[in-house]
Amino acid sequence: MKWIEVFIVPGFNDTKQELTVLKQAIEKIEPDQVQLNTLDRPGPVSTIRSATQQELEHILDFWQLDNAKIIAMAPRRKELLSYRRDAESAILETIARRPCTLQDLSELLGLHPAEVNKYLHVLEADKKIVVVEQQRGFFYQVKHPSPGK
Numbered sequence: 222m223k224w225i226e227v228f229i230v231p232g233f234n235d236t237k238q239e240l241t242v243l244k245q246a247i248e249k250i251e252p253d254q255v256q257l258n259t260l261d262r263p264g265p266v267s268t269i270r271s272a273t274q275q276e277l278e279h280i281l282d283f284w285q286l287d288n289a290k291i292i293a294m295a296p297r298r299k300e301l302l303s304y305r306r307d308a309e310s311a312i313l314e315t316i317a318r319r320p321c322t323l324q325d326l327s328e329l330l331g332l333h334p335a336e337v338n339k340y341l342h343v344l345e346a347d348k349k350i351v352v353v354e355q356q357r358g359f360f361y362q363v364k365h366p367s368p369g370k
Contacts, residue, residue: 223254229259240280243284244286247289261293
């Protein structure tokens, strides 16, 4: 099976002309499935933002592709059969002991960085973890309740 993921960044690749070119490329590639995605956390630059659900649905309507679906929005990832609660627990247990980077977690848990990242996105969306930028990179740590709460 051939799948293709199209990552939408509003203001960068979502004009009518750009969406038309993307559709032409998709039709040339002939994938079995087209996955439409966007950022699910703040971008590295303040002008970069996630596409809204409505914007993504507008793109699907514009493309009129039977094999396209929206996969964005981290909370929905938990509904996937491939989402494993034991991996989520292992990440939480690991970063409860000490903050870790994506690479640290990948090496410690023996999972591909892309796989770890999938869980980190969900945990961040669920407000169970926070990301702290340090000199060595972005560290993930368990979110602790504010004092007095």
